[in-house]
Amino acid sequence: MTRVPQPAWRQIANPFTPIEVVEPEQLERIHDASMRILENFGLEILNAEALDILAAHGAAVDRANSRVRLDRGLVLEHVAKAPHSFTLHARNPAHDLRIGENNINFILTSGPPNCADLDRGRRPGNFADLSNFIRLAQCLNILHGLVGFPIAPIDVPVPTRHLDGHYLHTTLTDKIWGPSCIGAERVVDGFEISRLSRGLDEAEMRRRPGLASVVNTNSPLRVDGPMLDGLMTMARLGQCVIVTPFTLAGAMSPITLAGALAQQNAEALGVIAFLQMVAPGAPCIYGGFTSNVDMKSGAPAFGTPEFARAALAGGQLARRYGLPYRSSNCCSANVVDAQAAYESQMAIWGSVMGYSNYLLHSVGWLEGGLVASFEKAILDAEMLQDMAAMLMPLPGGVDPAVLDWRQGRRHDDDEPPAQQRANRVWKQLLAEYEAPFLEPARREAIEDYIARRKSEGGVKAA
Amino acid sequence: MTRVPQPAWRQIANPFTPIEVVEPEQLERIHDASMRILENFGLEILNAEALDILAAHGAAVDRANSRVRLDRGLVLEHVAKAPHSFTLHARNPAHDLRIGENNINFILTSGPPNCADLDRGRRPGNFADLSNFIRLAQCLNILHGLVGFPIAPIDVPVPTRHLDGHYLHTTLTDKIWGPSCIGAERVVDGFEISRLSRGLDEAEMRRRPGLASVVNTNSPLRVDGPMLDGLMTMARLGQCVIVTPFTLAGAMSPITLAGALAQQNAEALGVIAFLQMVAPGAPCIYGGFTSNVDMKSGAPAFGTPEFARAALAGGQLARRYGLPYRSSNCCSANVVDAQAAYESQMAIWGSVMGYSNYLLHSVGWLEGGLVASFEKAILDAEMLQDMAAMLMPLPGGVDPAVLDWRQGRRHDDDEPPAQQRANRVWKQLLAEYEAPFLEPARREAIEDYIARRKSEGGVKAA
Numbered sequence: 001m002t003r004v005p006q007p008a009w010r011q012i013a014n015p016f017t018p019i020e021v022v023e024p025e026q027l028e029r030i031h032d033a034s035m036r037i038l039e040n041f042g043l044e045i046l047n048a049e050a051l052d053i054l055a056a057h058g059a060a061v062d063r064a065n066s067r068v069r070l071d072r073g074l075v076l077e078h079v080a081k082a083p084h085s086f087t088l089h090a091r092n093p094a095h096d097l098r099i100g101e102n103n104i105n106f107i108l109t110s111g112p113p114n115c116a117d118l119d120r121g122r123r124p125g126n127f128a129d130l131s132n133f134i135r136l137a138q139c140l141n142i143l144h145g146l147v148g149f150p151i152a153p154i155d156v157p158v159p160t161r162h163l164d165g166h167y168l169h170t171t172l173t174d175k176i177w178g179p180s181c182i183g184a185e186r187v188v189d190g191f192e193i194s195r196l197s198r199g200l201d202e203a204e205m206r207r208r209p210g211l212a213s214v215v216n217t218n219s220p221l222r223v224d225g226p227m228l229d230g231l232m233t234m235a236r237l238g239q240c241v242i243v244t245p246f247t248l249a250g251a252m253s254p255i256t257l258a259g260a261l262a263q264q265n266a267e268a269l270g271v272i273a274f275l276q277m278v279a280p281g282a283p284c285i286y287g288g289f290t291s292n293v294d295m296k297s298g299a300p301a302f303g304t305p306e307f308a309r310a311a312l313a314g315g316q317l318a319r320r321y322g323l324p325y326r327s328s329n330c331c332s333a334n335v336v337d338a339q340a341a342y343e344s345q346m347a348i349w350g351s352v353m354g355y356s357n358y359l360l361h362s363v364g365w366l367e368g369g370l371v372a373s374f375e376k377a378i379l380d381a382e383m384l385q386d387m388a389a390m391l392m393p394l395p396g397g398v399d400p401a402v403l404d405w406r407q408g409r410r411h412d413d414d415e416p417p418a419q420q421r422a423n424r425v426w427k428q429l430l431a432e433y434e435a436p437f438l439e440p441a442r443r444e445a446i447e448d449y450i451a452r453r454k455s456e457g458g459v460k461a462a
Numbered sequence: 463m464t465r466v467p468q469p470a471w472r473q474i475a476n477p478f479t480p481i482e483v484v485e486p487e488q489l490e491r492i493h494d495a496s497m498r499i500l501e502n503f504g505l506e507i508l509n510a511e512a513l514d515i516l517a518a519h520g521a522a523v524d525r526a527n528s529r530v531r532l533d534r535g536l537v538l539e540h541v542a543k544a545p546h547s548f549t550l551h552a553r554n555p556a557h558d559l560r561i562g563e564n565n566i567n568f569i570l571t572s573g574p575p576n577c578a579d580l581d582r583g584r585r586p587g588n589f590a591d592l593s594n595f596i597r598l599a600q601c602l603n604i605l606h607g608l609v610g611f612p613i614a615p616i617d618v619p620v621p622t623r624h625l626d627g628h629y630l631h632t633t634l635t636d637k638i639w640g641p642s643c644i645g646a647e648r649v650v651d652g653f654e655i656s657r658l659s660r661g662l663d664e665a666e667m668r669r670r671p672g673l674a675s676v677v678n679t680n681s682p683l684r685v686d687g688p689m690l691d692g693l694m695t696m697a698r699l700g701q702c703v704i705v706t707p708f709t710l711a712g713a714m715s716p717i718t719l720a721g722a723l724a725q726q727n728a729e730a731l732g733v734i735a736f737l738q739m740v741a742p743g744a745p746c747i748y749g750g751f752t753s754n755v756d757m758k759s760g761a762p763a764f765g766t767p768e769f770a771r772a773a774l775a776g777g778q779l780a781r782r783y784g785l786p787y788r789s790s791n792c793c794s795a796n797v798v799d800a801q802a803a804y805e806s807q808m809a810i811w812g813s814v815m816g817y818s819n820y821l822l823h824s825v826g827w828l829e830g831g832l833v834a835s836f837e838k839a840i841l842d843a844e845m846l847q848d849m850a851a852m853l854m855p856l857p858g859g860v861d862p863a864v865l866d867w868r869q870g871r872r873h874d875d876d877e878p879p880a881q882q883r884a885n886r887v888w889k890q891l892l893a894e895y896e897a898p899f900l901e902p903a904r905r906e907a908i909e910d911y912i913a914r915r916k917s918e919g920g921v922k923a924a
Contacts (some may be wrong), residue, residue, distance in 0.1 A: 313856070338881060
């Protein structure tokens with residue numbers, strides 16, 4: 001059996017002018033509304049040290065209510081210190097990523113508590129499936145990086161779970177990743193383990209960031225204490241924070257898209273300004289995760305027209321402030337069917353045409369994020385390969401490996417439907433998987449570090 | 463049971479700047495190459511009357527080889543006479559369509575020899591299924607019009623098949639349609655039947671066109687005799703011709719996309735210039751149907767990155783000449799699975815973002831065009847509803863009926879996958895179908911006309 005054919009790993013850039021869903025005046029109105037939110041309502045900041053830093057930089061801090069109001073001048077002054085673009089350094093320099101401008105990076109799904117495949121069905125997240133999903137991420141050339149856990153391994157103890165995860169992140173893949181930002185300890189462990197895997201000293205690791213982590217605000221307008229500890233630590237260590245409000249129009253945000261975007265913008269800029277107070281010049285990404293809810297069930301709706309419009313508009317806002325931009329490939333479908341594909345295509349097109357620099361959940365997301373699906377991962381990879389080919393300069397044409405991938409599936413009655421074909425492909429990829437080389441001394445150093453931290457009991461605080 | 467909820471019928475416009483996949487200099491190179499094709503190779507025109515017309519207008523006609531070479535000045539002079547935009551008048555004026563500029567119209571699939579649904583599987587086209595497909599087209603508010611036959615009714619005799627079809631077009635639906643252009647007789651019958659259904663005299667029917675028909679050139683660079691008879695008749699009767707070369711890169715066209723586009727452009731502009739010689743000011747649409755072939759099987763590949771890029775580039779070419787533009791929603795998938803959806807999304811996004819004014823095969827196309835699928839029709843309608851919602855001005859938001867359509871399908875284990883849900887929806891739509899009102903006198907006139915034409919034997923020539 002020949003290996004699964006696929007195009008070579010490469011950085012992808014969008015050659016087209018971004019689609020602008022918001023008129024310039026509307027964009028200014030959203031900007032103005034978000035500034036008024038920060039000036040008049042402010043953010044709830046549940047962390048004493050963060051409040052001190054904000055007060056020292058001139059924010060109006062109401063300690064009794066943990067509330068911080070920020071003048072627009074103060075916000076914009078600090079947001080302007082964030083770099084417009086930067087490089088995220090992978091353990092394998094061939095997998096370094098340019099973040100910003102028209103560069104597009106596809107990042108594995110992160111966060112699902114469950115996993116699923118056609119053979120074994122849906123099941124709670126576990127360490128063996130997590131390991132396989134990370135192996136699959138390494139195999140898929142179209143995928144640029146990882147962050148957090150694609151599947152929560154609930155069979156591993158919480159205090160040391162992140163250590164086991166980071167061991168996988170440094171041994172099973174050589175692409176970029178990022179630790180959980182819940183508390184400072186996990187961030188420090190992630191920093192140290194990544195540093196050891198790259199053979200760097202601490203100063204070099206700060207200068208050449210390799211970790212990028214997602215921080216969700218507790219919308220509306222709140223950032224919790226452990227999260228603030230984590231993101232301050234990331235910034236001080238020079239690593240990248242992706243600030244992503246989770247603003248569902250009609251749930252934790254106003255029902256209109258413009259209103260939800262104003263809230264998203266207030267939360268994202270407020271936290272990015274704070275990060276720049278903590279560590280001026282620290283790499284940040286402006287994250288958008290605005291969507292609508294199904295007004296019948298109250299469930300978040302993904303891959304909808306609103307989702308695509310919010311992805312396009314979020315890119316416009318990020319560009320307004322010269323910040324790199326993150327959005328997502330999400331769907332609401334429960335199975336890897338036509339709905340899963342068309343919702344994901346809405347999200348991918350909206351994100352890519354909005355100049356998303358960091359497309360989270362690029363691969364594997366199913367069931368509104370409750371499941372990481374092995375078959376969906378293959379389907380997503382196919383769609384992303386097509387998108388990457390679509391973005392190539394015209395004389396270049398399409399990489400023939402994209403077509404090879406689908407060998408024989410056209411007008412061939414013997415060929416199974418997409419979901420069954422995807423099942424075959426991920427199993428073959430895992431069978432072909434080879435761990436990327438890691439210098440034995442580095443591996444040993446990582447193992448020693450993890451053993452020591454485990455003997456200390458791992459994370460002490462919540 | 464409540465009726466299937468759906469957004470109201472409306473005209474759709476693209477508020478975004480079109481995506482340009484071809485740089486301005488590249489576009490000029492494609493233009494120049496196409497002009498050189500017409501000047502140096504010319505078109506094979508298999509019709510004596512057409513050759514006379516072309517000669518009379520100054521084209522270089524080689525009668526021995528039925529070959530016509532056209533100077534670029536001559537081509538552009540006549541192409542400039544085609545209207546930039548126009549209205550196609552439906553029997554029901556509420557279903558009139560604006561063609562041109564940033565208007566987008568979704569047109570039913572046309573041409574599949576077979577049909578399929580989950581209950582009865584795949585079967586040859588037949589009159590009963592054709593009737594149901596036209597009823598479904600009438601039911602789907604997102605669908606703007608029809609053309610030709612969505613399913614070939616092979617159980618109906620060929621000489622009078624078009625008469626039976628046009629009876630369905632004027633009684634089961636009140637949206638726009640178009641006759642086959644194979645020979646003058648079918649066009650005249652279509653004109654008369656449409657005229658009677660609208661209660662117009664001949665002059666009024668010419669002034670207010672209601673028919674739009676697709677003409678495929680016999681690529682490479684040939685137009686056959688009956689087709690020329692048909693399209694000359696359409697133009698003389700003031701009706702709209704959609705000139706669509708079928709240029710598959712690597713089959714009947716050069717392997718590069720730029721080469722295939724140059725050939726498409728030569729064929730489309732050559733025929734449109736000819737139509738304007740026949741009837742200056744006759745409404746025309748520039749059609750693009752360029753794609754690639756699967757280099758393993760030789761089968762046409764649809765919904766690929768190349769297909770989307772060709773759709774975008776075709777729009778740029780059409781705009782260069784001030785012509786309305788047609789492209790397609792095609793896929794290669796054999797079943798209504800994830801592949802069908804993601805290929806169709808590539809085609810829809812490429813077409814819509816390229817400002818396609820007339821999106822043929824919007825609804826129902828499956829298996830590379832060999833099958834019209836009832837479930838795919840519903841899936842396509844969902845995708846088009848989403849696209850239409852995405853294109854609404856930002857303050858407008860999404861029509862809630864789009865979500866109603868998918869009632870309960872999110873995070874609901876009882877809800878079947880998309881294909882089974884689609885099966886339920888099209889059957890419910892057909893159960894709810896009501897024929898649009900047609901004045902009894904008009905229906906009688908149509909029936910008399912058809913009875914007379916049948917008694918004459920229908921179409922005499924091939």
